[in-house]
Amino acid sequence: MKTTLMTILGALAVTTSACVHQPSTQPQTASYIEMTAAENEANNFAEFLISGAQLVKKTEPGTKLWFALQGPEDRMVIFDVFKNEDARTAHFSGLVAKALNEDADRLVKGGWDEGVVPNIANSTVLSEKPPADIYSATTATYIKLTAAPGQADALAELLTAAGPIVSETEPKTLYWAALRIDEDNFAIFDIFADDTGRADHFAGKVATLLKEKSSELVEGGWDEGVVANVNNFDILAIK
Numbered sequence: 692m693k694t695t696l697m698t699i700l701g702a703l704a705v706t707t708s709a710c711v712h713q714p715s716t717q718p719q720t721a722s723y724i725e726m727t728a729a730e731n732e733a734n735n736f737a738e739f740l741i742s743g744a745q746l747v748k749k750t751e752p753g754t755k756l757w758f759a760l761q762g763p764e765d766r767m768v769i770f771d772v773f774k775n776e777d778a779r780t781a782h783f784s785g786l787v788a789k790a791l792n793e794d795a796d797r798l799v800k801g802g803w804d805e806g807v808v809p810n811i812a813n814s815t816v817l818s819e820k821p822p823a824d825i826y827s828a829t830t831a832t833y834i835k836l837t838a839a840p841g842q843a844d845a846l847a848e849l850l851t852a853a854g855p856i857v858s859e860t861e862p863k864t865l866y867w868a869a870l871r872i873d874e875d876n877f878a879i880f881d882i883f884a885d886d887t888g889r890a891d892h893f894a895g896k897v898a899t900l901l902k903e904k905s906s907e908l909v910e911g912g913w914d915e916g917v918v919a920n921v922n923n924f925d926i927l928a929i930k
Contacts (some may be wrong), residue, residue, distance in 0.1 A: 753778025818854030
């Protein structure tokens with residue numbers, strides 16, 4: 692609830708967080724949660740998420756990046772990247788998660804148990820282009836990929852190698868991450884200042900390479916395994 696979040700933020704303004712991040716050798720992790728706003732609650736849900744960004748910033752040092760996204764048909768998404776698994780655990784027991792749990796029956800179609808929890812997709816970060824000028828970003832893309840039988844490791848290798856290529860060749864891609872959800876399922880998440888950045892990305896070297904290899908590596912090939920799974924979102928808030 693927005694009121695709940697703003698009350699917490701007000702209290703934090705006059706206190707000092709006791710959270711201290713301890714260095715770890717654990718790999719970066721990520722979570723993607725797609726939800727549908729309850730009927731007539733899309734605007735309220737968006738306001739809740741916008742308020743949540745500041746709360747994450749103030750209370751979650753281990754949450755490296757946090758994005759609130761809005762798509763068509765009242766779809767709302769939280770995508771976040773954590774410094775390690777411990778940080779992800781801390782996030783899901785943190786204040787924003789608690790506030791969403793408390794208000795999910797009102798804001799989320801299906802409530803907490805059916806509208807939030809089943810839609811959490813945790814992953815490990817395989818490769819990334821480090822964030823740059825991210826607060827100028829207005830749009831994001833999430834693509835889920837399923838490896839063709841026997842090709843999971845090869846797809847993982849391609850995605851891992853793609854991070855440096857994006858960094859070197861795509862200045863308008865402000866952040867890019869390749870994710871491994873489980874043995875056979877992967878995802879790509881990226882953000883852009885505008886649609887021209889997205890267009891440049893899909894005409895770039897990594898997209899070209901994936902298109903060339905998708906018939907071999909991706910279940911469904913390029914059209915059904917990649918393009919059909921492209922989800923574009925407006926960015927509501929960033930931490």
